Amino acid sequence: MLQLSQVGVEGRLAPFSGQIAAGLQVHLIGPNGAGKSTLLARLSGILPGLGEIRLAGRLLEDFPGNELARHRAYLCQQQPPVALMPVFQYLALHQPIGVDENELENTIFYLAQCLKLSDKLTRMLTQLSGGEWQRVRLAAVLLQVWPTVNPHSQLLLLDEPTNSLDVAQKVALDRLLSEFCQSGRSALVCAHDLNHTLQQADRVWLLHAGRLVAEGETLEVMDPGLLSKVYDVDFHLQALGEQRWLMTKTA
Known part of the structure; x- marks a missing residue:
């Protein structure tokens, strides 16, 4: 679905090749300054x-x-709410062209309900808290490519989408991303919570110092030895029932 051939940004991201198949949630991980945001902006x-x-x-x-x-x-990492408009008007700026009005209304209602925004639709953007504004941004970018209103959509690029979200809101976003990918579309998500990546990602791309150092199935890339070298932290893998968790070692 997405093919990369020696893609890079001079001085910021070394060229590499790769691909993302349809229906997958791929997580982009690595320390600060690894080149994750640069790659997402390049792919956008x-x-x-x-x-x-x-x-x-x-x-x-x-x-x-x-x-x-x-x-x-594409959801960039940071974007201040500078426009003086209500939430519903901001969402309208992201609606696909030529959509059936009833389907559009149902989709906006669904996304707003999932992200707990139903009571915020008439509020001005400048009156939102940080977490509320992030959820509005997520609702807008999802609306742009949501399957019920956009049959042409294929790819969602998210740069640290869980910023300012609480636990319940992160779970809601996980459900929406799973639903999006189950429709045959793909998502590339820049993430810092390694355990979240371990539980949610289908595949992982690991970047370090502007280079792709590993790519593959989640458990393959989320190897404690490999991560310890990249993050300069000692990791070990802890099994709890059927799930695995990355833990840091203390001296």
Whole structure:
């Protein structure tokens, strides 16, 4: 679905090749400054760089902007709510063109309900707390590519989407991402919570110092020895029932 051929950004991300198949949730992990945000911006098409990126076999630069927005959505890491508008108007800016009004209304209601925003739709963006604003941003980017209103959507790029979210809101986002990927679409998620990645990701890309150092199945990449070298922290894997958890070793 997404193919990368020697993709990089000069001075920030060394070129590498890879691919993401349809229906997968892929997590992008690594220490601060590893190049995760740079890679997401490059894959979104807003940051120029080296190599070729193909979405469904088509070069990314061959997509006109409005068409690219129908195929992929991108949530950057930080974006202040500078616009003086209510939440429902901000969401309307992200709705796909030509959508049935009833289907659009149902989808907005569903996303708002899942992310606990139903009572925030008339509130001004500048009146939102940090967590509320993050949930509004998530609802907007999901609306852009949600299957019920956008049959052309394929890819969701999320840079640290759980920022400012509490535990219940993280669980709600997990459910929405699982539903999105189960529809045959894919998500590439920049994450810092390694145990969350261990439980939720289908595959993992591990970056360090601007290079992709490992890529593969989750348990393969989330190897304590490999992670210890990259993060300079001693990890060990703890089994609890059918689940595994990464723990740090203390002296």
